[in-house]
Amino acid sequence: MKSFYFILIALVAFSCQPKEADKVSTAKTDPLPSWNDTENKEAIINFVTEATKEGGENYIPVADRIAAFDNDGTLWCEQPLYIEMVYSLATAKQMIADKPELAKNPKLKALTDKATFEKNPELGIETAFVLTHAGISDTDFGYQVDMWADSARHPRFQKRYPQLIYRPMVDLLQYLRDNQFKTYIVSGGSSAFIRKFSDGLYGIPAEQVIGTMLKGEFQASDNTYKVIYTADLWHNDDKEGKPVAIQQIIGKKPVLAFGNSDGDKQMLEWTSTNKLPNLSLILQHTDAEREYAYDSLSHIGTLKEALKEGIAKGWLIVDMKQDFKVVFDFQQEQK
Amino acid sequence: MKSFYFILIALVAFSCQPKEADKVSTAKTDPLPSWNDTENKEAIINFVTEATKEGGENYIPVADRIAAFDNDGTLWCEQPLYIEMVYSLATAKQMIADKPELAKNPKLKALTDKATFEKNPELGIETAFVLTHAGISDTDFGYQVDMWADSARHPRFQKRYPQLIYRPMVDLLQYLRDNQFKTYIVSGGSSAFIRKFSDGLYGIPAEQVIGTMLKGEFQASDNTYKVIYTADLWHNDDKEGKPVAIQQIIGKKPVLAFGNSDGDKQMLEWTSTNKLPNLSLILQHTDAEREYAYDSLSHIGTLKEALKEGIAKGWLIVDMKQDFKVVFDFQQEQK
Numbered sequence: 027m028k029s030f031y032f033i034l035i036a037l038v039a040f041s042c043q044p045k046e047a048d049k050v051s052t053a054k055t056d057p058l059p060s061w062n063d064t065e066n067k068e069a070i071i072n073f074v075t076e077a078t079k080e081g082g083e084n085y086i087p088v089a090d091r092i093a094a095f096d097n098d099g100t101l102w103c104e105q106p107l108y109i110e111m112v113y114s115l116a117t118a119k120q121m122i123a124d125k126p127e128l129a130k131n132p133k134l135k136a137l138t139d140k141a142t143f144e145k146n147p148e149l150g151i152e153t154a155f156v157l158t159h160a161g162i163s164d165t166d167f168g169y170q171v172d173m174w175a176d177s178a179r180h181p182r183f184q185k186r187y188p189q190l191i192y193r194p195m196v197d198l199l200q201y202l203r204d205n206q207f208k209t210y211i212v213s214g215g216s217s218a219f220i221r222k223f224s225d226g227l228y229g230i231p232a233e234q235v236i237g238t239m240l241k242g243e244f245q246a247s248d249n250t251y252k253v254i255y256t257a258d259l260w261h262n263d264d265k266e267g268k269p270v271a272i273q274q275i276i277g278k279k280p281v282l283a284f285g286n287s288d289g290d291k292q293m294l295e296w297t298s299t300n301k302l303p304n305l306s307l308i309l310q311h312t313d314a315e316r317e318y319a320y321d322s323l324s325h326i327g328t329l330k331e332a333l334k335e336g337i338a339k340g341w342l343i344v345d346m347k348q349d350f351k352v353v354f355d356f357q358q359e360q361k
Numbered sequence: 362m363k364s365f366y367f368i369l370i371a372l373v374a375f376s377c378q379p380k381e382a383d384k385v386s387t388a389k390t391d392p393l394p395s396w397n398d399t400e401n402k403e404a405i406i407n408f409v410t411e412a413t414k415e416g417g418e419n420y421i422p423v424a425d426r427i428a429a430f431d432n433d434g435t436l437w438c439e440q441p442l443y444i445e446m447v448y449s450l451a452t453a454k455q456m457i458a459d460k461p462e463l464a465k466n467p468k469l470k471a472l473t474d475k476a477t478f479e480k481n482p483e484l485g486i487e488t489a490f491v492l493t494h495a496g497i498s499d500t501d502f503g504y505q506v507d508m509w510a511d512s513a514r515h516p517r518f519q520k521r522y523p524q525l526i527y528r529p530m531v532d533l534l535q536y537l538r539d540n541q542f543k544t545y546i547v548s549g550g551s552s553a554f555i556r557k558f559s560d561g562l563y564g565i566p567a568e569q570v571i572g573t574m575l576k577g578e579f580q581a582s583d584n585t586y587k588v589i590y591t592a593d594l595w596h597n598d599d600k601e602g603k604p605v606a607i608q609q610i611i612g613k614k615p616v617l618a619f620g621n622s623d624g625d626k627q628m629l630e631w632t633s634t635n636k637l638p639n640l641s642l643i644l645q646h647t648d649a650e651r652e653y654a655y656d657s658l659s660h661i662g663t664l665k666e667a668l669k670e671g672i673a674k675g676w677l678i679v680d681m682k683q684d685f686k687v688v689f690d691f692q693q694e695q696k
Contacts, residue, residue: 089560089566092568164608164612208568217609217612218612221612225424231424232611232612232613233427233543233610233611233612233613235612239609242605242606242608242609243601243605244601244604244605244627244631246627246630249630249634250634251604251627251630251631251634253604253605253607253608253631260609266578266579269579269586269588270577270578270579270588271577273499273577273588274552274574274577274595275568275610276567276568277499277552277553277556277567277568277570278567278568292579292581292586295581295584295586296579296586296588299584299585299586
């Protein structure tokens, strides 16, 4: 009788094992293992914990859990040059090598010269996108980016550029998604370029990438249909462009935004005035050894106004040196 | 002993009831109960069944299951006037009532007259959006739409406009989502207007609504931040504008598109050349009794070129009279 009883109890227990997909881990595992145990980490975990506590005063309905991340300098390295600019410079060189007469275009010629870009990074980016991303279908653009990404190496770390993603940010994105946040990239870089990497590197699908966009044109001939990028800028997704695009494309104010430069200021400001509980975060690059130490001194990723405002308003200022246990995966592997 | 045995069996059975969210119905329930059992219904079910059969030759990876639906005349009634135009006309009238000097603007004045709009519907829509949707924040725009939607009634059916959604289309959207398709609205109407209804009526969240958009402007003053719609058109989401916006915003070609007019032709063409299995569908309005019978004769929802092409290319031509068991919910309730 006793053994029969046990068998049935075991049967109940066994039959009721939740499937893998349903399993909610009850063990107290660290949701952000690549972060040091600092106040910033605690604040992030508190925010997410409260946001998901049904009935709590800081609860955020699932449909409103929109999290917006800048890309360059927030999710991956932007020094010594934005990765997409590295691609654009290489493409400009290749275009002139393939068709030497293109060197007559002074802008394209200038684009092969890193120093010229650095003197005027803002103009440089628009020019670069128009000259090296236009007149091409998304598919063909994709092939070019793939080929480049396979061969190009970062000058200091000697790694392929897609390896220059910050592990703590990837962990944070996953942690947010595990808590039913919808993670978006909102970047000054072009959506076309970022989409080549976003799913594989960050788990962010194409439709959750918002970036700078050239005007698209629908071309139809002989039952073949293409959307081609033209040489006109349609949307500059920097500064004011970020909240505007979020409103146009997502139609909801984020509850969390994470940036690293003055180009993210407006997105952080806008997020910080959400009526729902919200969190604005800035990543400060303070780690010359593992990455780079820069802010207002850099012509790339300038962080001055946003930092001042963030400190005054109590946004979380994440310090790479203090808060990141790991920066890049390849550094961890080396240990 | 026997009763003890039964109790334990019952315990096993009871404890192992799957939670509502996990339940996968194994009963052969009809996934499209509001559709008649026609060839079109069978073709839709076959497409979805094959698309989700892992290892099958017509399998579509989950990430690529993008379904794009036109709104006016596809998801809800567009006769005798686009619903958003009804709103715009009412708003123009209200604006002039509030500020009589606005009547000096000939375009706004013309907008209060339905006959003028009908003579030139294309110009009418752009003018209407610019005049009645601009200079206002999304929140304020939302209040206005809510107020209007509560009081306005459809002239023939005497129902509130949000009641004029097609039950078979709502069922189809749900069926697709149950099979992990991501359902989008891609409409010539404005995203701002559609988003007021999309989640409640169709289960489509704001971020999956793509429509015509006025240029947005970020306004900051005294720590208040707003995105305001200006009087410039940013994107006309009709005809060529539909595939272009899909590429810009979703970044993937749909595997299913559903429209009802020549304004959807390019989206349907583009979808029909997806390398993955795909389905292009046209809803033909053939039911004068339960809804309206119209196509090339109507100044709204003209269906001529798209129908010709759809028949030639084997797209599914859904016939409202033949294929819809129910059109509107309120008609079913009356029976």
